[in-house]
Amino acid sequence: MLNDMKRRNTPTKQAVLSVLSSSTKAMSPDAIKKKIDVSIDRATIYRVLNRFCDDGVLHRVVADDGKQYFAMCQKCDENEKPLQHFHFRCTHCETIECLPLPVNYTIAKGYEVKNVNCVLIGVCKDCA
Amino acid sequence: MLNDMKRRNTPTKQAVLSVLSSSTKAMSPDAIKKKIDVSIDRATIYRVLNRFCDDGVLHRVVADDGKQYFAMCQKCDENEKPLQHFHFRCTHCETIECLPLPVNYTIAKGYEVKNVNCVLIGVCKDCA
DNA sequence: TATATTAATGCGATTATATCGCATTAATCG
């Protein structure tokens, strides 16, 4: 919890979390909106998603299409920090999935890496 | 050369290439435009950049800010294909550089990776 | 060199993603 502001439980948040927790893929705000039966304003979706990211509940990936995608943060380890991993964007079924593939890198001294945004693009095993 | 359409040499293309070849960083269309003394239309910049990417002269990175950045393709090897590498976006000086760090991954059978888009985000050595 | 062909450009309109301001609604607490 980076932000200590009090959060309230709302149907919108529940719905968003419900959609994402039952998905193995990272989803766009629009895709999430479409999966929710009740009407939710676009701005609200974005605010909810951004807040969940701030709170470490979700993580965000920006794909090479320039769009944001959101997925649950499953801590692959007992560690506090969620593991930085690759994502795969299938150009055929147009989905983005979190790969069980950690991002490893060795970078010159002096650099301070705070975040990573890594996407592999191609055809997934279901579409190949 | 994926596209075999005939290309013509124009001052715009020369200017764009000149700017990028003298830069160690990947640049946004807007930044490139600002570096060029003569007036060039925005749409033209985009078209020129896209064509250079098609022709393998430039490569494109989409950063986590959702914007496109372009840089020269320097073949790190004698191989035909340019080496897929990480990029670094410094949140302080707001630049994106090509790192001499190849992207390595092992992915489950069946996946077909056609491209990668990998960005590390943080503070570069000059700003740290 | 003059002319024809068509790639490249400029301009305006358009699409799409994402955010912001503000009034209203509703979750939570005492």
Place this chain on the structure above:
DNA sequence: CGATTAATGCGATATAATCGCATTAATATA
């Protein structure tokens, strides 16, 4: 139950990138 204020809906806004179309100009050809 009433007060507080987080959350929402709505409209406006910002920005990136593309598209259509008429015009310009680079290159090829006579």
